[in-house]
Amino acid sequence: MTHDLARELTLLSHATGRQVGVLVDRRGAVTHAMVGGPHSIELPDWGRMRAGPGRLRGLRCIHTHLGNEGLTRDDLTDLALLRLDAMVSVGMDASGLPDRAFTATLRAANDEGATVQQLPPRPPSLVDLDFQRFIRDLEEELARTTRARTVGDGERAILVSVTAGRRAEDHEAAIAELKELARSAGVVVADVVTQHRPRMDPKYALGEGKLQDLVIRAFQRGVDLVIFDQNLTPTQARNLGERMELRVIDRTQLILDIFAQRASTRDGKLQVELAQLRYRLPRLSQQDLGLSRLGAGIGGRGPGETKLEVDRRRVRDRIARLERELTHLRREREERRRRRDRRGLPVLSIVGYTNAGKSTLLRALTASDVRVEDRMFATLDPTSRRLRFPRERDVIVTDTVGFIRDLPVDLVAAFRATLEELDGADVFLHVVDASAPDIERRIAAVRRVLGEIGLEDTPELLVFNQIDRLAPGDGAALAERHGAVAISALHGSGLRELLERAATLLFEEGHHRSAGAGELFALTAAGGTSA
Numbered sequence: 399m400t401h402d403l404a405r406e407l408t409l410l411s412h413a414t415g416r417q418v419g420v421l422v423d424r425r426g427a428v429t430h431a432m433v434g435g436p437h438s439i440e441l442p443d444w445g446r447m448r449a450g451p452g453r454l455r456g457l458r459c460i461h462t463h464l465g466n467e468g469l470t471r472d473d474l475t476d477l478a479l480l481r482l483d484a485m486v487s488v489g490m491d492a493s494g495l496p497d498r499a500f501t502a503t504l505r506a507a508n509d510e511g512a513t514v515q516q517l518p519p520r521p522p523s524l525v526d527l528d529f530q531r532f533i534r535d536l537e538e539e540l541a542r543t544t545r546a547r548t549v550g551d552g553e554r555a556i557l558v559s560v561t562a563g564r565r566a567e568d569h570e571a572a573i574a575e576l577k578e579l580a581r582s583a584g585v586v587v588a589d590v591v592t593q594h595r596p597r598m599d600p601k602y603a604l605g606e607g608k609l610q611d612l613v614i615r616a617f618q619r620g621v622d623l624v625i626f627d628q629n630l631t632p633t634q635a636r637n638l639g640e641r642m643e644l645r646v647i648d649r650t651q652l653i654l655d656i657f658a659q660r661a662s663t664r665d666g667k668l669q670v671e672l673a674q675l676r677y678r679l680p681r682l683s684q685q686d687l688g689l690s691r692l693g694a695g696i697g698g699r700g701p702g703e704t705k706l707e708v709d710r711r712r713v714r715d716r717i718a719r720l721e722r723e724l725t726h727l728r729r730e731r732e733e734r735r736r737r738r739d740r741r742g743l744p745v746l747s748i749v750g751y752t753n754a755g756k757s758t759l760l761r762a763l764t765a766s767d768v769r770v771e772d773r774m775f776a777t778l779d780p781t782s783r784r785l786r787f788p789r790e791r792d793v794i795v796t797d798t799v800g801f802i803r804d805l806p807v808d809l810v811a812a813f814r815a816t817l818e819e820l821d822g823a824d825v826f827l828h829v830v831d832a833s834a835p836d837i838e839r840r841i842a843a844v845r846r847v848l849g850e851i852g853l854e855d856t857p858e859l860l861v862f863n864q865i866d867r868l869a870p871g872d873g874a875a876l877a878e879r880h881g882a883v884a885i886s887a888l889h890g891s892g893l894r895e896l897l898e899r900a901a902t903l904l905f906e907e908g909h910h911r912s913a914g915a916g917e918l919f920a921l922t923a924a925g926g927t928s929a
């Protein structure tokens with residue numbers, strides 16, 4: 399930087415009592431000039447004009463400080479949010495002549511997790527000397543670190559979680575689950591950012607410092623997707639999206655994405671699309687409109703806003719159409735169910751937390767070829783199979799979508815087909831992954847959903863699955879404490895006791911009282927009927 403430029407800025411600043419600044423490109427040309435207040439200065443808003451992953455903006459901000467204090471937190475936030483090459487503040491003496499210059503730059507990913515580098519203060523005339531080389535090195539390093547990581551087809555994301563008053567172990571379990579969800583969605587987790595604060599910030603979810611940290615980390619890792627563990631309010635989602643050059647989604651949207659990937663039936667696809675649109679509508683903002691924002695005037699009702707209105711109406715129209723179509727499909731489903739006439743046959747419905755092993759159990763019980771996957775929400779559409787108990791008594795066994803804690807209302811609606819299926823169940827087999835760290839919490843989450851849809855009175859048999867993953871004897875003891883049957887659906891152990899107890903519930907305590915339980919059961923499938 400020339401001494402002249404620094405002097406012109408500080409003298410102007412001195413005369414007006416305001417901060418004054420310029421943006422300078424890499425050739426040294428001034429591209430913008432700004433006048434601020436006594437303690438701050440506002441930089442132009444580039445909106446969604448992206449600098450490109452792993453790339454700096456190619457601009458330095460040089461501005462005055464009336465005192466001689468170093469860079470403020472706001473300065474560093476702007477450095478991060480705008481991906482500037484550097485943020486420089488020039489202090490001044492009592493006569494308005496430049497004093498020392500403070501410079502900060504972003505850092506490439508490093509082992510210490512540092513995000514910003516502050517150079518020692520020096521006279522403004524010296525700021526430029528090593529700077530060009532410095533930026534070139536930094537960009538090279540960034541390119542290297544991002545390139546090395548962009549392997550694989552999965553999209554990379556940073557997970558963010560606010561403790562929000564939760565106990566440490568609950569918070570940890572929540573993060574582990576979010577990672578699991580991300581993996582199920584095919585997303586690669588590049589980093590996890592945690593903030594300890596009693597509640598979410600109403601405006602940005604995170605505090606100012608954490609927000610800055612997040613932006614820089616995303617930049618360092620060449621990531622442009624951020625996934626929040628907590629659900630964001632429409633305001634938070636909008637604010638974050640507009641403040642950062644990052645796509646921001648929350649847990650619900652992640653789950654909806656997984657559903658969208660998995661949905662295979664027409665009904666399932668429409669349900670998921672409907673849930674997605676309902677969730678997105680209040681969150682629609684300028685950021686979804688891409689470049690149209692550039693056409694909008696400052697603060698006024700520019701063309702961008704008109705486009706937003708058009709977008710909202712289109713979404714609402716689509717929602718209305720989906721609702722009509724789904725109502726139609728529901729009637730058809732009811733009709734089919736009536737025709738199928740299972741009234742004579744008792745129904746055992748397998749319910750439980752996602753990835754507990756429900757489909758594996760259906761497979762084991764009916765020797766059928768149901769899809770099993772080590773992923774959350776592998777099953778979306780209900781599947782039914784016939785299971786023959788002794789004395790020619792047939793039972794329908796139904797496998798359903800898994801549940802998860804804090805299941806949002808929009809999603810519950812997307813389960814409609816499953817919920818209708820559950821409504822006809824005589825007994826629930828509530829499958830629990832006995833090796834999970836938070837068994838009680840998961841059982842409670844499943845019961846809460848069942849309660850919300852008014853099925854809390856259906857008799858339930860707790861089934862502790864995956865006991866092969868515990869030390870011998872531990873699973874049986876754990877199950878006994880909960881009054882549950884211990885099984886390994888994968889290895890086929892414990893199934894006989896499971897069927898005996900299910901039969902007791904169905905035929906002795908249930909409405910099929912004619913036969914006794916406690917006999918040998920043949921685990922034969924009498925053909926598969928798809929629901």
Ligand SMILES: Nc1nc2c(ncn2[C@@H]2O[C@H](COP(=O)(O)OP(=O)(O)OP(=O)(O)O)[C@@H](O)[C@H]2O)c(=O)[nH]1
Binds near residue numbers: 752753776867887
């Ligand atoms: N070790 C062990 N693994 C099991 C057992 N039961 C299921 N699994 C594994 O757990 C994973 C999930 O099994 P699924 O049967 O797909 O679980 P689900 O409850 O149907 O899951 P969603 O449909 O996604 O909700 C798979 O990798 C299974 O192989 C078991 O008894 N022991």
Ligand SMILES: [Mg+2]
Binds near residue numbers: 756770776777798
């Ligand atoms: Mg399943």
